Amino acid sequence: MKLRDLSAYLQLEPIQVSDDARDVVGAYTGDLLSWVMTRLEADFAWVTIMNNVNVIAVAALADASCVIFSENAEISADVIEKAKAQNINLYRTVKSSFEISYMIGKVLYAE
Amino acid sequence: MGEILKLHFDVDGDDFTSAGEASAEVKKKLRLLGYSPETVRRVSIAMYEGEINMVIHAGGGVADVEISEDCIKIVLEDHGPGIENIELAMSEGYSTAADAVRSLGFGAGMGIPNMKRYTDSFNLESTVGVGTKVTLVINT
Structure with missing residues (x-):
């Protein structure tokens, strides 16, 4: 599934998006x-x-498709800056980690 | 290839946020050289954990990386306080990290076990009051 389709389905708030044509597997x-x-893993949300900012380092090492901050987590300017420099896609949601994971599971792992 | 590519990094101990820059650089280099994604992943994780440890516990240090056809060797050396009980430090879940570090998502006692898990050879030498040297080898 393309990241842009997933983010639209989940109604995520884009924070920093470098490439939403990426796959999410x-x-x-x-x-x-x-x-x-x-x-x-690579291409994971x-x-x-x-x-x-260490979140960005971990996402970059794993080559994740995106980071989704749940619970409306506050995101500082240096996190966004580092994500931009490393082409890491960032989104945010007001939903809890469980709720958003459940929704991702429904759409991503549906047959 | 035959020859060995050597890289040297100073890991800044004052800046917790820049930890990971050396491993990101090595990752980029290995990718360009065409190493398998699995090798690149193992090297990146093991080295990042090493970097983080030097920043959390030792006020920084140096990292030397040797890239050859058969293996990638990473030597992380610091002049921090050293490790009192190496056996304990090697066990999963044990950590002496401060609360501030834990609140950043580290200090779960996974660092050294992760380094061991993702390498083919892991060697840790440490003297209290002198410093710590970690040698990691990942076969390609």
Whole structure:
């Protein structure tokens, strides 16, 4: 599924978008960066409430399709700046991590 | 290829936010050189954890990377406080990181176990009061 279609379906708020024509092949939800790092795969959407710049480093290392900040997490200017520099797509939602993950699961893993 | 490509990085200990720049650079280089995505991933994760550890615990350090056809060798060296109990530090879930670090999503005690998991050879030498040297080798 294309990222732009997923973000439209989920009604995500675009924060920093470099390439929404990317594929999203799976998703991972989590906030512990060392944990996420080993489980987030390339072309995955990552749902988290963690909102510091290290999130961008982890997303870049994993080559994630996007980061979706849940719970309307506040996103600082330096996070956005770093994401821009590394071409990481950022979105936000007011929904909880569970709710948005459930919605992603419904659309992404539907047959 | 035959020859060895050597890279050197200074990991800034004052800036927690810039941690990951060295591993991102190595990742980029390995991709350009055509290493498999799996190799690139293993190197990136292991090295990033090493970088983060140097920033969290040791006030920074240096990273030397040797890229050859058969393997990628990463040596991370710092002059931090050293590790008192290496065996304990190697076990999953054990961490001495400060609360401030934990609130950033680190300090879960996964760093060293992750480094071990993603490398073919892992060696840790540490002397309290002198520093720590971690050598990671990933076979291609």
